[in-house]
Each structure stands twice: as structure tokens, then as C-alpha cells.
Amino acid sequence: MRTHNKQIITAVVHGSMNTKAAAHHFNVTERWVKELVRRYAFEGEAAYESRSKRPKTSPNQTPQETRDRITFHRQNLTTKGLDAGAETIQTLLESEGLTAPAKSTIHRILRQANHVTNQPQKRPKSSLIRFEAALPNEMWQSDFTHWRLEDGSDTEILDYIDDHSRFLISIRAYRRVTGSYVAKQFTEACQEHGRPQSSLTDNGLVFTTRFTGKINGDQPAKNHFEKLLQEWDIKQINGSPNHPQTQGKIERFHRALKLWVKAQPRAKTVAQLNEQLEEFKHIYNTQRPHKAAGRKPPYLRYTATPKAVPKPLPKDERRIRTDTVDSDGKLTLRYGGQLRHLGMGRTYSGVPVRMLIDDRDVTVINRKTGEIIRYFKIDPSKNYQKGISSLNR
Structure with a gap:
């Protein structure tokens, strides 16, 4: 680049080319030729050197203090086993009175500091x-x-x-x-x-x-x-x-x-x-x-808004269960996650029955005769349930 710039300047300043002809000959813009000639007039041979296109100042660059806090919070949160994403760090910076960069900027700073692991397998949020x-x-x-x-x-x-x-x-x-x-x-x-x-x-x-x-x-x-x-x-x-x-x-x-x-x-x-x-x-x-x-x-x-409360729901748990009264004169029925024992009496030992269950109300019917032989009102606090004879109901 140095040699190329020197040739352009020499052709115009010390040779017979004008800026337009030099631009055509060296395949650059006429504006660039004029810029090189201007530099040579003020700087001499220093104009031959190539220059960085980076601006002398970066007013939008994240301050080093903020960059240091970003990496600190990342390491500190990770050590504690807490979420250490860009949004969390952004919130913490704001709580410290710092001007928090955009989430994308925080993520880029973390990536530059090798604090980010790519996860291409993650499902897109959209x-x-x-x-x-x-x-x-x-x-x-x-x-x-x-x-x-x-x-x-x-x-x-x-x-x-x-x-x-x-x-x-x-x-x-x-x-x-x-x-x-x-x-x-x-x-x-x-x-x-x-x-x-x-x-x-x-x-x-x-x-x-x-x-x-x-x-x-x-x-x-x-x-x-x-x-x-x-x-x-x-x-x-x-x-x-x-x-x-x-x-x-x-x-x-x-x-x-x-x-x-x-x-x-x-x-x-x-x-x-x-x-x-x-x-x-x-x-x-x-x-x-x-x-x-x-x-x-x-x-x-x-705690910001009033809480929702339950609304009345239908109480409907009707089901039918078939069983046979055991030798001790009892039936078993699961209610509220616990096994309940229904006292039928030894008189009914061996009798096949059908239980009509409507939540806590249980009606026991003899499957052979169709006769209603017992009623029960389940008491959730007790294991053994006493029945009511159909004659006494």
C-alpha cells in the first residue's frame, strides 16, 4: 500500500498527470488521489504510509468499567448456581447505577471473554x-x-x-x-x-x-x-x-x-x-x-395484584364397584387415597354385591336378588365404616 500511494503522489506532484488521469491509471477514485495529494502537502513522505480506518474515538464503545462488571457478574452468578444470562446481568448493572448495554452487547462481551458456550441444538423461542x-x-x-x-x-x-x-x-x-x-x-x-x-x-x-x-x-x-x-x-x-x-x-x-x-x-x-x-x-x-x-x-x-380464588365446581363422583363380602363380614373401598373397611356383618359373608358410590354415599346391593342391604356415609377421618340397614334407613 505504501508503494502504491507513493506512485500516485509522484505521478501528480512530480509528473505530468492530473488527478483525473492518475485515478484512471491507478484504478482508484479521483477523490482518493486528491486526498493523497493534500496529505503530501501537509505531511510530506508520511502521506505514503497506509492508515487504519478505525475512528480515533469510539463514543459508543462500552466503558471498561462496565465490561469488567459484566464478566464479574457472569463469574459470580455462575459460581453461586444462579442464572447468569445477559438479561440478568443487565438488571444487576442497572441496580448498580451503571448504564447497561443492550442484551446483544452483553452477550458479545461475554463471548469475547470466552464466557459463552454455543448451544445450536436449542429449540428456537419463536x-x-x-x-x-x-x-x-x-x-x-x-x-x-x-x-x-x-x-x-x-x-x-x-x-x-x-x-x-x-x-x-x-x-x-x-x-x-x-x-x-x-x-x-x-x-x-x-x-x-x-x-x-x-x-x-x-x-x-x-x-x-x-x-x-x-x-x-x-x-x-x-x-x-x-x-x-x-x-x-x-x-x-x-x-x-x-x-x-x-x-x-x-x-x-x-x-x-x-x-x-x-x-x-x-x-x-x-x-x-x-x-x-x-x-x-x-x-x-x-x-x-x-x-x-x-x-x-x-x-x-x-403480591402486585389480587389473587384468584376457587370457583364452585360440580361434586360428581359416581361410580360402581362389584365385590364379595369377605369372611369377616366386610367390604373394602378406596376413598380419599385410603382403603376403608365397610362393616356388613358376618351374616352377609360370601354374598356378591354391587356398590353404588356417590362421593361419600355408598349403597350396597345384593347382586343375586337386587335387594338393597346396606347404606354407608363415609367418614374420611375413620378407617372402619359402620353401615345402616336398609330396614332402618
């Missing part, structure tokens, strides 16, 4: 159809996930989150999640935060019995959790089988949870794990900015 409840407590999502203790033994972590705000309603670890634990934890959550209008879960047995199959040709009884929802007028929604996207919010929550727990010392006991989960709950609800909550902690969105 392909997702998103649903969000309009109010707090309009819908709670629930599920459980696994986590191993220091000795390698498995635990199961059950949680409830608010669909509208992503507020973590309740979280607790167990050796194994059972239907009783699901109902108990749900009840305690309702006592603290009010009852939700609806519940969304998958089709696990601790949440629903609808896919357990018929027993002796009869529909299965609702479990404890289902009965609780029915009693409190809470609409039960179960996702489609083999379609985890329905519970996408809680699936993403579990990823955030495990990222944080993984960054902590591995718990030795379930009790220690629950202490960690309580700490995470506080951070997640009150400190960690959430994209879906307008880059604010979920607690602020959960």
Missing part, C-alpha cells in the same frame, strides 16, 4: 406457544424431581409454583414422595398463601388415579390429593401423557433449582437438604430477577 395465568393463584403447577445426598442415596423434592408469577409456593425434600405427602404439603401451602383456583400436574399416581386402569371393571377411586381438590373446588388439570411441555414452567424451575443446589456443599441428610431448599426459596422468590416476572423477583409480581 417455535414455542406460551401460556400464562392472568392472576396469582389462578394456577399452581406441581411436580417432584430427584436429588442425591452425599452418600449417593436418592431423595425426591416436591414443589409447587405459581404459574402467573413463578413464585415458589412450597418446596420440600423426602426420601420418597407419597400421596399423603403431596396432600399434606399442598394443605400447608394453602394455609399460608390461600387456595389456588386450579392445579396443574402430570399423571403420576401421587397426583391422579385416572390412568391406573379399572378394578374389576370399575373406575378407580380418587386419591387423597384429588379428593382434596374436589372438596375445595379447585379445578384439577393433568397434562397430556408424554408431553412434558405442558408443565414447562416447572421443568425450567427444576433446572434452575439443580443448578443452584449443585453449587452448594452436597447435603448429608434430608434435613440438611431441606435447609438448603429453604435458602434457595428465599433467594429465588425475593432476590433473583426472573425474566417472566419483568426481570423482578417473583415475590413482587405475586
Whole structure:
């Protein structure tokens, strides 16, 4: 480039070419020839040298202080097991009084500092159809996930989150999640935060019995959790089988949870794990900015508007079950997730019967004669149920 510039200047200044002829001869613009001649007049032979096209000043360049804070927050959040994306960092910069660059600029700075791993396999956001409840407590999502203790033994972590705000309603670890634990934890959550209008879960047995199959040709009884929802007028929604996207919010929550727990010392006991989960709950609800909550902690969105409340639902659980009175004069019936024993009396031992079940009301009919022989009003607090003779009804 130096030699080329020198030839152009020499041809015009010391030779016989004018600027137009020189531009044609050297295959450059006439404007460029004039610029070289102007430089030579002021700078002499320094005009022969090529120059960077980079501007002398970069008024739009991100200040070094801001760049340093971006990489600091990335490393700090990653170490703590918290979300360290561009949007989170942008929020933190603003809270520090700095002028936060655009998300794309933050991402570029992180990439330049080798803090970004490409993920070409990720599904594009434009392909997702998103649903969000309009109010707090309009819908709670629930599920459980696994986590191993220091000795390698498995635990199961059950949680409830608010669909509208992503507020973590309740979280607790167990050796194994059972239907009783699901109902108990749900009840305690309702006592603290009010009852939700609806519940969304998958089709696990601790949440629903609808896919357990018929027993002796009869529909299965609702479990404890289902009965609780029915009693409190809470609409039960179960996702489609083999379609985890329905519970996408809680699936993403579990990823955030495990990222944080993984960054902590591995718990030795379930009790220690629950202490960690309580700490995470506080951070997640009150400190960690959430994209879906307008880059604010979920607690602020959960408390910003009035909560939805349950609406009256039809109380209809009619089903029929066939059975035979056992040798002790009893029938068995599952109600509210527990097996109940119905006292028929030894007089009816061996008699084939049909039970007409309408929620708590049970009518027992002799299948051979069609005679109504007992009535029961299920008492959920008791295992053994005393019947009423059809003659005394």
C-alpha cells in the first residue's frame, strides 16, 4: 500500500498527470488521489504510509468499567448456581447505577471473554406457544424431581409454583414422595398463601388415579390429593401423557433449582437438604430477577395484584364397584387415597354385591336378588365404616 500511494503522489506532484488521469491509471477514485495529494502537502513522505480506518474515538464503545462488571457478574452468578444470562446481568448493572448495554452487547462481551458456550441444538423461542395465568393463584403447577445426598442415596423434592408469577409456593425434600405427602404439603401451602383456583400436574399416581386402569371393571377411586381438590373446588388439570411441555414452567424451575443446589456443599441428610431448599426459596422468590416476572423477583409480581380464588365446581363422583363380602363380614373401598373397611356383618359373608358410590354415599346391593342391604356415609377421618340397614334407613 505504501508503494502504491507513493506512485500516485509522484505521478501528480512530480509528473505530468492530473488527478483525473492518475485515478484512471491507478484504478482508484479521483477523490482518493486528491486526498493523497493534500496529505503530501501537509505531511510530506508520511502521506505514503497506509492508515487504519478505525475512528480515533469510539463514543459508543462500552466503558471498561462496565465490561469488567459484566464478566464479574457472569463469574459470580455462575459460581453461586444462579442464572447468569445477559438479561440478568443487565438488571444487576442497572441496580448498580451503571448504564447497561443492550442484551446483544452483553452477550458479545461475554463471548469475547470466552464466557459463552454455543448451544445450536436449542429449540428456537419463536417455535414455542406460551401460556400464562392472568392472576396469582389462578394456577399452581406441581411436580417432584430427584436429588442425591452425599452418600449417593436418592431423595425426591416436591414443589409447587405459581404459574402467573413463578413464585415458589412450597418446596420440600423426602426420601420418597407419597400421596399423603403431596396432600399434606399442598394443605400447608394453602394455609399460608390461600387456595389456588386450579392445579396443574402430570399423571403420576401421587397426583391422579385416572390412568391406573379399572378394578374389576370399575373406575378407580380418587386419591387423597384429588379428593382434596374436589372438596375445595379447585379445578384439577393433568397434562397430556408424554408431553412434558405442558408443565414447562416447572421443568425450567427444576433446572434452575439443580443448578443452584449443585453449587452448594452436597447435603448429608434430608434435613440438611431441606435447609438448603429453604435458602434457595428465599433467594429465588425475593432476590433473583426472573425474566417472566419483568426481570423482578417473583415475590413482587405475586403480591402486585389480587389473587384468584376457587370457583364452585360440580361434586360428581359416581361410580360402581362389584365385590364379595369377605369372611369377616366386610367390604373394602378406596376413598380419599385410603382403603376403608365397610362393616356388613358376618351374616352377609360370601354374598356378591354391587356398590353404588356417590362421593361419600355408598349403597350396597345384593347382586343375586337386587335387594338393597346396606347404606354407608363415609367418614374420611375413620378407617372402619359402620353401615345402616336398609330396614332402618
